[in-house]
Amino acid sequence: MIGQWMKQQVVSVTPTTTAAEAARLVVDKHIGTLPVVDARGTLLGVVRVQDLLDVFMPDFVSLLENIDFVHDFGAMESLEPRDVAEAAALTMADLMQPPVSVEESSGLLRALATMHKHDIRDLPVVDAAGGLVGIASLVDIAAAFLATWVGEERAP
Amino acid sequence: MIIDQVVAVLIFVVTLAVILSERVHRTIIAMAGAVVMLAVGMLMGFYSQAQALAAIDFNTLGLLLGMMILVRLLEQTGFFAYVAILTGKRSKGNPWLLMLILGGATVVLSMFLDNVTTVVLIVPMTILIAEILGLSPLPLLMAVALLSNIGGVATLVGDPPNVLIGSAAGLSFTSFLTHMGPIVLVALLVALAILRVVFRRELAERPRHLAALANLDEKGALRDRDGMVKILAVLAVVILFFFLHGALHLQPAYIALAGAAVALLLVQPDVDETLRHVEWGVLMFFAALFVMTGGLQASGVLAQAASAVAGLAQANPLVASLALLWVAALLSAVVDNIPFTIAMIPVIQGLSAFGVVLWPFWWALALGAGLGGNGTTIGATANVITVNLSAKTHRPITTRIWLRSGLPVMLATCVAASILFALLFGWMSTP
Numbered sequence: 217m218i219g220q221w222m223k224q225q226v227v228s229v230t231p232t233t234t235a236a237e238a239a240r241l242v243v244d245k246h247i248g249t250l251p252v253v254d255a256r257g258t259l260l261g262v263v264r265v266q267d268l269l270d271v272f273m274p275d276f277v278s279l280l281e282n283i284d285f286v287h288d289f290g291a292m293e294s295l296e297p298r299d300v301a302e303a304a305a306l307t308m309a310d311l312m313q314p315p316v317s318v319e320e321s322s323g324l325l326r327a328l329a330t331m332h333k334h335d336i337r338d339l340p341v342v343d344a345a346g347g348l349v350g351i352a353s354l355v356d357i358a359a360a361f362l363a364t365w366v367g368e369e370r371a372p
Numbered sequence: 373m374i375i376d377q378v379v380a381v382l383i384f385v386v387t388l389a390v391i392l393s394e395r396v397h398r399t400i401i402a403m404a405g406a407v408v409m410l411a412v413g414m415l416m417g418f419y420s421q422a423q424a425l426a427a428i429d430f431n432t433l434g435l436l437l438g439m440m441i442l443v444r445l446l447e448q449t450g451f452f453a454y455v456a457i458l459t460g461k462r463s464k465g466n467p468w469l470l471m472l473i474l475g476g477a478t479v480v481l482s483m484f485l486d487n488v489t490t491v492v493l494i495v496p497m498t499i500l501i502a503e504i505l506g507l508s509p510l511p512l513l514m515a516v517a518l519l520s521n522i523g524g525v526a527t528l529v530g531d532p533p534n535v536l537i538g539s540a541a542g543l544s545f546t547s548f549l550t551h552m553g554p555i556v557l558v559a560l561l562v563a564l565a566i567l568r569v570v571f572r573r574e575l576a577e578r579p580r581h582l583a584a585l586a587n588l589d590e591k592g593a594l595r596d597r598d599g600m601v602k603i604l605a606v607l608a609v610v611i612l613f614f615f616l617h618g619a620l621h622l623q624p625a626y627i628a629l630a631g632a633a634v635a636l637l638l639v640q641p642d643v644d645e646t647l648r649h650v651e652w653g654v655l656m657f658f659a660a661l662f663v664m665t666g667g668l669q670a671s672g673v674l675a676q677a678a679s680a681v682a683g684l685a686q687a688n689p690l691v692a693s694l695a696l697l698w699v700a701a702l703l704s705a706v707v708d709n710i711p712f713t714i715a716m717i718p719v720i721q722g723l724s725a726f727g728v729v730l731w732p733f734w735w736a737l738a739l740g741a742g743l744g745g746n747g748t749t750i751g752a753t754a755n756v757i758t759v760n761l762s763a764k765t766h767r768p769i770t771t772r773i774w775l776r777s778g779l780p781v782m783l784a785t786c787v788a789a790s791i792l793f794a795l796l797f798g799w800m801s802t803p
Contacts, residue, residue, distance in 0.1 A: 274503045275765035279496035285453070285592030290584025291506025299766075 218327045219320035221360045222341045222350030228253045229308050231260060236304035238311075239268060249338035249351065252312045257347045259340055261312030268311065271303040317342045320349060324361045327352065373672075376418040380671035383409050384664055384715070392707055399653040402660035409667035419670040427666025428659050431539040431625040432532075436486075436655060438628025439529060442607060443489045444649040445635050449600035452490075453593035455481070456497035461586065465579035467507050471567065474498055475515040479523035479560060482754075483530050484611060487520045488651070491754040494520075495761045504588075506580030509762070511571035513769060514777050517758040518563055518746050522785060525742035526556040528614065528624060532658075533713040533741035535624075540717045541734045544618035547803050551735055555792045559743060559785040566784055570777045599639050606635045661714045669718045678722025685728045690797050693736040694790055700740025701786045705747025705779075713741050732793075732800045739789045747782035749774045 228251045229238055238250055242265055252261045274292040277283055317340040318327050331339050331354055339357070341350040387405030391398045406424075413419020446452075459477045463470035474494070481490045494516050502509035524530035528538040528548040538548060568575065579585070594600065610631035617624055636643065668674050685692040696716075703712050720733045745752030749759045749771055755778070762769040793800055 274500075275509075276496055276500035276503055278764060279499060279761060280453075282450075282453075282593070282595070285457070285589040286500065286504070287589055288504065288581075288584040288587035290504030290581030290587075291579075292503050294580075 217320065218318060218322045218324060218339075218341055218352055218357065219350070221324070221356055222320075222352040223356070224350045226251060226340075226348060226351045228348060229263065230254065231307060231309035231312070233308045234304060235268060235271065235306040235308075235311065238263060238308060239304075242268065249336075249340075250308070251315070251340045251348050251351065252308045253348050259315050259317055259342050259346060259348045261308075262315050262336075262338075262340065263308050263312045264336070264338075267313065271306065271311075272299070315340060319344065324357055327357050328354075328361060331357075373418070376413075376416055376671040377673035377676065379412060379416065380409065380418070380668050381673055383412060384668055387664065388707075388711055391711070397653070398708065399657045399660070402657050402664065406660040406663035409664045413667050413670060418672075419667045423670050424663045424666050427669070428662040429536070429539055431623050432535050433655055433658060434623075434625025435529065435535055435539070435628045436532070436658070437650060438625065438630075438632040439486060440489075440650045441632035441646065442603065442610070442628070442635055443485050444646050445639055445641065446485075446600070446603045446607070447489065447493060447649075448596065448641065448646075449603065450593050450595040451600045451604070452481075452493035453497055454590050454600070456494055456501070457588045457590040457593055460497075460501045461588065461590075463585075465505050465507075465582045465585055467511070467575045467577055467579070468568065470501065470505075470507075471512055471515045471575065472564065474501075474512060475519040475564065478516045478520045482520040482523040483527045484607070487524045487531055487752070487754045488757060491517060491520050491757050492761075495758055499762075499765060501585065501588075504581060504584040507577050508574040508767065509765070510767060510769060510773060511567060511574045511777075513758055513762055514571070514773070515564075515567055517752075517754050518567070518778055518781050519560060520754050521745050521752050522556060522559050522563055522743065525559070525738060526552045529628075531742055532654075533709055534738050536710075536713050536717060537734050537738050538624065540721065541730065541803075543734060543803060545614035545624070546618060548738075551800065551802075552738060554796075555739065555789050558788050558792060562784050562788045563746075563781045566781050567777060570780065602638045603635050606631050606638065609634075658710065658714075661711055665714045665718065668715065674715070674718040675722045675725075677719045679726070681719075682723055682726035682728060685723050685733070686726060689729065689732055689801070690794060693732040693800075694793065696733055697736040697740040697790060697793065698786065700737055701744030701747075701782070704741050704744030705751045705782060709741040709745055709752070713737065729801055731803050732797065735800050736793065739793065740786070743785045743789055744782060746778050746785070748778065751778075751782070 227241060227245055227247055231252055248265045250263045251259055252263060254260055316330065316334045316336060318330055320341055320343060327339055337354045339352050340348055341352060343349050383405060387401060390396055390401045410419060410424050455477055459473045460470060463473050478490060478494055495513060498512045498516055499509045502512055526549060528534055528545040534548060610627055613627045614624060617627055716737055720730055724730055749755050759769050
């Protein structure tokens, strides 16, 4: 069960947390996924580090199929003060994606398949009421799962 | 019978109103309208299945289909990105020069290829070049959209109204180029002058990163060089045959479809994948409108309309054709220009019964329907696509920006076209 393998200390944010505060959390704690919760701890959404970066992504990146021929991003490489100020004012409510999560009782393979299908690397874990209780990374779960394969007993 | 005409017009107007409301996709509602028109026509006895089938102009559909296949094959090779980079580099980052060069490339492409495809492929490249240089993409995007619409007016295959008019009137590729070409050239200069004034502030910007433009790798953008050479060769032959089609008595549809067949044979792509990118919705929309207009014609209402305007057309063909140009332009600015063009064609044809010379009316319709599309964000499909693509960016084209730049361009190019049309009226009265 995933409940045994998840991290219980979760750094989470609220819908009113600003992008600048979230960026500070990413820089200080090196985390890639920030669950967004309300005052009661219910999981509302997820902001991934990519969502924060999207604010800085040039428009052509999403419009063109292939960008390999763009060897130099030129003016886009330098952050303009206006863009930074604009981006910093965004809140988690603006940036968050609908949450993909599993309950504590979910099996490891199901958790892995869920991450695979939704192409995510961190999976929030919730209780029956939808409250955030932990988070597990792809490597956390995969290591736990693969340990049984190589015949190693690992304690959670 | 008057009741037939009232019913037919009612079905047509209701269908058009639903298309305008944009609540249902235009292809779906046009198909529904065609079904109702034929059903009611059969019940009331003014329209038959054979007439409906005969009303579909397969020359128009074949020409569009053939060109769509060729463009899709060309698109896959990375040709459009290649052209955008190659031409963009020539500007050395000067915004005004960039607008002239990218705009010029767009004009040439849209003269021979579908505007929509041209815009879909050039707009992202324009945004790329503007972003890495640190320039505002807005003037460039407006230029691409507006100039593609104007450029398309110059040739038989440049935009759908011309395809329809050329097919119905039997006008050749060469006569389109010689009649519309000079007017389009002036219209392009007028449009550029207006863009220059409207966007004077943006066009005075200095690019911040010239090196990035030089570092774009046009060869890397080209995915299939051999394929590009093959398809461009086919396109060149197709265009050559367009010039000769009058003399050779070949329909443009045959030339375009033959070109598509040869290109498919040379490239041998995944056919299902290639055909998935054909705009079937557009072709179905045309076919459905043909069936609907066929019903209008069979009811006799279009002949009535022709006889109503025949007096003016006979007495003063210049005023009558200029009036047609402006009605077409104003309508095209706010509604799809295809239904109007398809409905106007039988009306103009009906004028021949009154001994009216039709040629100035065909040219006026082509100019109005083509240039009018620039008036609003919804005036032409190229506009809708440019606005939709730019809506995904940090600096979207708003309706305000369009009305500040596109609307003056539409009005000024229509005025210029009207003056030239009047001055060259003798020439405009020939095929």
